[in-house]
Amino acid sequence: MQLSACFSGRGRSWLAVLLVLAVALPGLAGSPARAEDGYELWLRYPPLDEGARRVAMPLASRIVIEGQDDSLRVAGEELVRGIDGLLQATPAVAPEVTAGAIVLGLASSPRIQALALPLAELGPEGYLIRSVRMEGRPVTVIAANTGPAVLYGAFEWLRRLQVGAPLTDLDVRSTPALRLRVLNHWDNLNRTVERGYAGQSIWDWHTLPGFTQARYVDYARANASIGINGTVLNNVNSNALSLTAPWIEKAAALADVFRPWGVRVYLSARFSAPVEIGGLASADPLDPAVAAWWRAKADELYAAIPDFGGFLVKANSEGQPGPQDYGRSHAEGANMLADAVAPHGGVVMWRAFVYSAENATDRARQAYEEFVPLDGTFRDNVLVQVKNGPIDFQPREPFHPMFGAMPGTPLMMEFQITKEYLGFATHIAYLGTMYEETLQSVTDRPVAGATVADVIDGSAEGHALSGMAGVANIGSDRNWSGSHFDQANWYVFGRMAWDPRARAEPIARDWAQRTFTTDPAFVEPVVGMMMGSREAVVDYMTPLGLHHVMATGHHYGPGPWVDDLARPEWNPVYYHRADATGIGFDRTATGSNALAQYAPGVAARYSDPATVDERDLLWFHHVAWDRPMRSGRTLWDELVVTYSRGVSKVGEMRGTWAAMEPHVDARRFDEVSQFLAIQEQEAKWWRDASVSYFRTFADRPLPAGEPEPEYGLEHYRALSFPLAPGNTH
Numbered sequence: 024m025q026l027s028a029c030f031s032g033r034g035r036s037w038l039a040v041l042l043v044l045a046v047a048l049p050g051l052a053g054s055p056a057r058a059e060d061g062y063e064l065w066l067r068y069p070p071l072d073e074g075a076r077r078v079a080m081p082l083a084s085r086i087v088i089e090g091q092d093d094s095l096r097v098a099g100e101e102l103v104r105g106i107d108g109l110l111q112a113t114p115a116v117a118p119e120v121t122a123g124a125i126v127l128g129l130a131s132s133p134r135i136q137a138l139a140l141p142l143a144e145l146g147p148e149g150y151l152i153r154s155v156r157m158e159g160r161p162v163t164v165i166a167a168n169t170g171p172a173v174l175y176g177a178f179e180w181l182r183r184l185q186v187g188a189p190l191t192d193l194d195v196r197s198t199p200a201l202r203l204r205v206l207n208h209w210d211n212l213n214r215t216v217e218r219g220y221a222g223q224s225i226w227d228w229h230t231l232p233g234f235t236q237a238r239y240v241d242y243a244r245a246n247a248s249i250g251i252n253g254t255v256l257n258n259v260n261s262n263a264l265s266l267t268a269p270w271i272e273k274a275a276a277l278a279d280v281f282r283p284w285g286v287r288v289y290l291s292a293r294f295s296a297p298v299e300i301g302g303l304a305s306a307d308p309l310d311p312a313v314a315a316w317w318r319a320k321a322d323e324l325y326a327a328i329p330d331f332g333g334f335l336v337k338a339n340s341e342g343q344p345g346p347q348d349y350g351r352s353h354a355e356g357a358n359m360l361a362d363a364v365a366p367h368g369g370v371v372m373w374r375a376f377v378y379s380a381e382n383a384t385d386r387a388r389q390a391y392e393e394f395v396p397l398d399g400t401f402r403d404n405v406l407v408q409v410k411n412g413p414i415d416f417q418p419r420e421p422f423h424p425m426f427g428a429m430p431g432t433p434l435m436m437e438f439q440i441t442k443e444y445l446g447f448a449t450h451i452a453y454l455g456t457m458y459e460e461t462l463q464s465v466t467d468r469p470v471a472g473a474t475v476a477d478v479i480d481g482s483a484e485g486h487a488l489s490g491m492a493g494v495a496n497i498g499s500d501r502n503w504s505g506s507h508f509d510q511a512n513w514y515v516f517g518r519m520a521w522d523p524r525a526r527a528e529p530i531a532r533d534w535a536q537r538t539f540t541t542d543p544a545f546v547e548p549v550v551g552m553m554m555g556s557r558e559a560v561v562d563y564m565t566p567l568g569l570h571h572v573m574a575t576g577h578h579y580g581p582g583p584w585v586d587d588l589a590r591p592e593w594n595p596v597y598y599h600r601a602d603a604t605g606i607g608f609d610r611t612a613t614g615s616n617a618l619a620q621y622a623p624g625v626a627a628r629y630s631d632p633a634t635v636d637e638r639d640l641l642w643f644h645h646v647a648w649d650r651p652m653r654s655g656r657t658l659w660d661e662l663v664v665t666y667s668r669g670v671s672k673v674g675e676m677r678g679t680w681a682a683m684e685p686h687v688d689a690r691r692f693d694e695v696s697q698f699l700a701i702q703e704q705e706a707k708w709w710r711d712a713s714v715s716y717f718r719t720f721a722d723r724p725l726p727a728g729e730p731e732p733e734y735g736l737e738h739y740r741a742l743s744f745p746l747a748p749g750n751t752h
Contacts, residue, residue: 059688061502064245064510065537068108068185075187076110081123082163082190086116089128089135093283094170098127098177101244105181124162125180127173135166141196142168148252148285149198150176154191163193171247171285178248186536197521200480203370203406203435203490204520205253205289206246207335208497211751212262212270218441218749220448221498221505226256232276239277242497243284249517253287255492259337259374261291263299266320275327282330289332289372294356295344296320307349308359317363325367333369334360335408335492340377353377353393354400361402372435372492373401375409375425378592385608385615386592387413391424395620399431406435406490411461413617414598416494417570418445418452418561421629421639422461424620426478427468433486436462436479436523440512441496444578445560447748448496448505450702451676451695452560453553455515455527462523467622476523491520506698507691510538511553528554545686552679555672561638563669563706566662568607568641571598572713577747580705581712584740599641601720605648605658607641618643637661648721660726662717666710667729673703712739 059067071079083106088099099116102125107113120126120134128135130142140151150167157164165176179197183190209217210224225238246254256274257265264270278288297303297316307313324331338345338356346356357373364371375390394407401407407429412420416439426434438458445452462476469483477483479491493516496504504510511534518530531553535546564581565572572595574582586596600608610617611630618626629635629643637653640646652661677699684692711732714725716739725731 059691061507061510061691062241064503065514065534066245066248067537068105068181070111071109071184071187076112079184079190080110080112083110083112083114083125083184084123085119085121085125086114087118087120087124087126087128087162088116089126089132090170090173092129092170092173094174094285095127095129097244097283098165098170098174101174102127102177102181105184109181109184120158120160120162122160122162124157124160126157126162126164126166127177128164128166129170129173130166130168135164138164138166140164140166142166145172145196145198148172148175148250149196150179152176152180152193152195154193163190170283171252174247174285175250182248182533182537185541186533187541199250199521200476200482200523201489201491201520202487203253203332203372203492204251204517205255205332205372205490205492206251206440206495206497207255207259207291207437207492208495209258209260209441210256211258212264215751216498216749217258217260217751218439218443218494219496219498220441220748221496221503221509222500223498225497225499226273226277228270228273231273235276235280239280240284243281243286245503245513246286246517247284249514250521251517252285253289253332254281254495255289255291255335255372257291259291259335260341260343261293261337263293263296265290266292266296266324267300268323271324271327278328278330287330287332288328289335290324292334292336292360293344294336294338294346295348305349306344308346308351308356309349314359314362317360321363321367321369325369331364331367331369333364333371333404335372335374336360337374337376339379340374352397352400354397357405357407358400358402361405365402365404370404370406370488371402372406372408372490374437375407376415376437385610385617386597387610388615388617388620391428391620394425395428397432398429401432404488406433406488408435408437408490408492410437410439411457414570416444418557418565419457419460419568419638420570421642422464422466422475424617426464426475427466427473427483427622428620430469430484433481433488433490434479435490435492436475437492437494438516439494440516441494441749442509442512443749444573445557445564446702446705447579448509449698450560450705451506451508451553451699452512452557453508453515453527453531454512454557455519455530456554456557458515458519459525459527462519465625467624471624480523491516491523493520507538507695508553508556510534539691540686542686545683548679549683552676556676559669559672559676559706561669562665562672563709566665566669567637567658568639568643569599570642571595574744577744577750579744579747580742581709581716581739583713583716584736600645601717603720603722605646605650606662606717606720607645608643609645610643614645648723656726657723659721659723663714663726663729666714670703670706670710673699673706677703707733708739712736715739 150172167173214224295306297306301316337343339347361371378386378389409425413423464475473483481489514534515530532550572583574580583595586594588594591597648659650658715732715736
């Protein structure tokens, strides 16, 4: 509305003008007045209420920076930004210490040294926040051994201010459990994003290196705020051009932007690059000319990007080139690249996601079979990057049996943040519960009781090198992730990469408070909604251990009937194995025996239908339709009821969100409301299509009270989505 129109025309009363203003400016009518589009993520700094400002103001009167470091500089700028927004007062930045000052300092600073703080034990990235007296005055010190670590501490102090946590008598120490905390961007050089649902790639390669957008700074800032310290710029299905001089120059421009924020740049390396851009006849890793080419390429990269992190490699999987093309092992390929980057302090992250048509028994077995025999043969600067489950980022998978099975090799977790199999950007699915479920899983390797978290942080096996990678959900959309609630998955990934033993619920609470409001009337119901959201998706997509039943290629919507693709493991029928006798994949000793890859105690629990959690039942067992379940229902009835429960949960989520309207700005409220409406419609589609299909095998009526599918099976089978987003093949 043009407010000037309110004043045009004769006889218009001031009362009418005020009424129009009340509609045009929601704040005058009692609704949240601050229009937001999601760009600020969890780094919003709206004014605190007057009481909170009055309490916090004396604790943030001045910022003192002790040390010359770009990261200290941006930490100081962030504190000014946050305090100015939250407290509505701009703190002075000056060297003199006054009461209430926040002192940012490196361990090497004389003023910090005088405090005799226990900084040595914090390592290069840990920080300390402590209430102390400096030069006789009460101050808050944020200190660490490096600039990026001080920056992490500054973000933590601001988080506390945002959520109303105490700021007096502080003694906070935090050190990351994992050394590499990395986003994997599946971004292509033409700005398409494989499995991306938030617009184009945020990297505008065409205008780099000459133009670096402010958005790149905001990206690095957001990552630093949750402890992410690395980013792989390009797709694992990589293009060798990314290793040529013009593209290295572009990557170097991004690295320059990211450096003050403690974010290092990595690149996915195409294994056949020596042939495609180097003019060699071979990419054989044991060929001295090939090894020399990679050493020269590493030298070129580090000359342009001195803190270049290293390479991520997808090899001999889904048609990608690799060492097996030359009869060599994954270790021989990884070690050749590791030797090239080792003189510069670089690492190689070698993905364990492999499968081929030659594996006739069970795709879930292949990564273990290829990599476990190579344990102990990888160089010290190689991490084997393993997906959380043995198939492919499904709504639910049991943990990958490789975790704990390679004690001589650092294993790096790979989670998917983008929701390739979980409804893209339009379905709310808080993945913190999935990450926690995996990380807290007991592997019983290398010792009884060891968890996946114990394996990946190196504590179980004594590895110094450790890491976690997340396939990014970030794109050019104004709100970064396509959906406001998908921002929470980026957030919880960073927080759990810092501390893999952290819990999903407090992180969800923290995110909701920072992203929307600290009002308990909002936070409590919305956190409850988030905590149940991923389980709802599992219920209406892949209940009771079903998996990979999505439509093929784009993975949008159900496709359990697909059976005509060239490779068996591309077909959903390969995974559910429904027939007249029952449904599910037998991975016990009578089937593929994939269970033998787990520790004996874990395998025993999974192998018995009486002891396996029913959420994993059909992952490990082919079960008769009439088998009694713990609820007293038959398997068929339980399957149908679970599908319906998922749909009902989405309806409940819509109701919860509808009640949040008084607490949320109109734009974000409306966008989330519309996405929830889509989710409910598509959940019903999943339920109806799946029930219609599986009933052709079960040949049983629906349980009492369950509605018939809206359409016949042929309707659902005929649906086609050739241009669904995120599918760049």
